[in-house]
Amino acid sequence: MADQVFLVEDHPISRRGQKAVLNAEMNLEVCGEAGGAAEALERIPEMAPDLVLVDLSLEDGNGLELIKDLQNHQPGLPLLVVSMHEESLYALRCIRAGARGYVMKQRASDVLVEAVREVLEGRIYLSTEMKDRLVQTLNGGRESTPESLLELLSDREIQVFELMGHGLKTGEIAEHLHLSPKTVYSYQARIKDKLNTDSTAKLRQWAVLWVAGIGSEADDIASP
Secondary structure, eight states, rough: EEEEEEOOOOOOHHHHHHHHHHTTTTTOOOEEOOOOOOOHHHHHHHOOEEEEEOSEEEEEEEEHHHHHHHHSSTOOOOOEEEEEEEEHHHHHHHHHHHSBEEEEHHHHHHHHHHHHHHHHTTTOOHHHHHHHHHHHHHHHOOOOSSSSSGSSSOHHHHHHHHHHHHHHOHHHHHHTTTOOOHHHHHHHHHHHHHTTTTOOHHHHHHHHHTTOOOHHHHHHHHHO
């Protein structure tokens, strides 16, 4: 019987592409799809997949939190992240949350099937560089110096930063994350401190560029 794969991805075109690639493989079959976290939490227990592919940017939430929720409800369920965001920033966060691998969308067409099979066989799939960092972390060593200031942000700070990049205002972010506006303001203040800026407008501009995947321009904004 084919291994059953469930897709959590908010872009229909990306879902169709992943589905086509996986269904073309022997012993792999896409058994279900969801565009958001709530739908995924409802449908995954019904479909009982062998593996779940998770995007980090979802229509109704954050994939990192979905990973944590799925691990709480279904411990041991193999999860593989497929995301547009830089592996260096998110991969270890996802592994700590319970995922077993990370694939950047830019490389998905080349490595997706390999990554899926690796995770189904009980192994962790990461690039060679990230595997080295993971081994260092698991051995109790300190992680290497962050290549990006964004690596200094906590998981919750990253969520707030990403939602700012999607154009949400403070009150909307608070509602989305089920926090008080005051708490969101506190997170924004910490983010500005870590990213060396005292301008909320500049922070929002950087967030928008980062969400759009325009890294070099974002680095320019962050420069003193």
